Amino acid sequence: MKVLLSHDAIQGRIREMGRQIAADYAGHELHVVGVLKGACAFMTDLCRAIDIPLTMDYIAVSSYGAATKSSGEVKLVKDLDQGLEGRDLLVVEDIVDTGLTLNYLMNVLRARGPRSLKIAALLSKPSRRLVEIPVDYVGFTIDDLFVVGYGLDYNEKYRNLKDIVVYGSEG
Ligand code: IMP
Numbered sequence: 001m002k003v004l005l006s007h008d009a010i011q012g013r014i015r016e017m018g019r020q021i022a023a024d025y026a027g028h029e030l031h032v033v034g035v036l037k038g039a040c041a042f043m044t045d046l047c048r049a050i051d052i053p054l055t056m057d058y059i060a061v062s063s064y065g066a067a068t069k070s071s072g073e074v075k076l077v078k079d080l081d082q083g084l085e086g087r088d089l090l091v092v093e094d095i096v097d098t099g100l101t102l103n104y105l106m107n108v109l110r111a112r113g114p115r116s117l118k119i120a121a122l123l124s125k126p127s128r129r130l131v132e133i134p135v136d137y138v139g140f141t142i143d144d145l146f147v148v149g150y151g152l153d154y155n156e157k158y159r160n161l162k163d164i165v166v167y168g169s170e171g
């Protein structure tokens, strides 16, 4: 499959993002929430690139399926371990596609009273967006391609690839 973003390119961009996030949150205690499972690789690399004190937690969601797809309603498969009240929250997601999942998740998290709430996404496909979603830190903006690797899956496969590749492409 064709490499869209090499492991080195991903790591270079994550170092830049980490520096920016560390600067933006200097003097604050950052709480980082990763969305399982796709964001796992990005989450661990990004957090190691953010050189300020931070805490980490994880949430897992799954979509309810085709019937409720347009609502973007998601089921919380695993909730957070820690509360969010008064905290500076950064949500880390693998990719923002239609934006429906993240839109729903942000409403759930906002209701728990964080002091601030920002989003970091490794990838964004703006041409696919159905709902406006403010992504504060974007790794790479990509075209309307289905990609796998570096945490991203197709039917739970390919998450372990080091690069991000275009699913099904030749070469
Ligand atoms: P959204 O609700 O349409 O923004 O969907 C976001 C979720 O769809 C992401 O967290 C991914 O799990 C999945 N997704 C969207 N595009 C891709 C892709 O190109 N490759 C793998 N997963 C994707």
Ligand code: MG
Pocket: 036, 037, 038
């Ligand atoms: Mg996913």
